[in-house]
């Protein structure tokens with residue numbers, strides 16, 4: 001079967017879903033390791049039976065709503081390609097805004113010891129490492145699958161300044177009081193009763209990555225309060241959050257930290273907050 005015939009077949013299955021049709025190009029690019037222009041020029045290229053089998057499988061999974069990142073085990077974050085597996089949180093475009101800010105802060109303030117709490121695929125820690133190679137980074141997560149995946153991503157990206165820890169937040173780094181120059185986190189912050197939990201985007205994600213008790217604020221509050229003990233004097237805390245519980249988050253940031261600012265991310269919403277520990 002030619003590429004164009006397979007795409008015509010997709011049109012029938014996906015009906016009016018133009019997105020799925022477009023995404024099929026991504027599947028073909030991935031499978032044949034060619035770019036979009038090559039596909040357009042070689043639309044009469046004959047696919048092997050194995051190719052068709054894979055493409056059909058990708059399509060069925062996608063039609064069921066599974067995210068492309070889980071189907072292809074691949075995700076681009078700030079132009080770096082990461083391996084990703086099901087059960088590990090798929091990084092989001094919004095987090096790129098925060099990491100971009102963090103990289104600038106590290107360079108400007110010459111920060112050295114960095115902690116990434118709830119590291120997932122490791123995109124935050126690895127992107128910092130690639131952009132600020134002189135830093136010492138600790139990446140921790142309570143999901144052992146995540147720690148194993150970060151190891152794989154570090155190998156792939158030739159990174160060797162990240163220390164990995166399986167830990168329930170700070171429990172395994174009790175000896176690092178007043179140590180970090182920057183703590184960054186994109187913690188779970190969704191309330192289990194929030195209807196978005198079961199929408200197409202999130203229903204495939206591991207609940208441990210998404211949900212937090214006390215209407216979504218428990219982990220954020222714990223991190224705001226505990227980080228103070230682990231930050232060096234003048235150290236920075238940078239946290240991603242949603243608009244849910246916004247006032248409470250700012251209240252606690254201001255209670256413990258100085259120079260508190262909240263920044264806008266995707267859709268022009270306030271999405272991450274920064275504060276500095278100043279011990280007088």
Ligand SMILES: C[S@@+](CC[C@H](N)C(=O)[O-])C[C@H]1O[C@@H](n2cnc3c(N)ncnc32)[C@H](O)[C@@H]1O
Pocket residue numbers: 089090091092095117118119120121122123124140141142143146167168169185186187188208209210
């Ligand atoms: C929203 S995901 C963020 C992942 C990654 N930092 C990113 O931005 O793509 C939250 C992460 O926190 C981890 N996590 C949840 N509870 C945790 C806990 N008690 N201790 C450590 N990590 C935890 C989850 O396993 C998940 O990887």
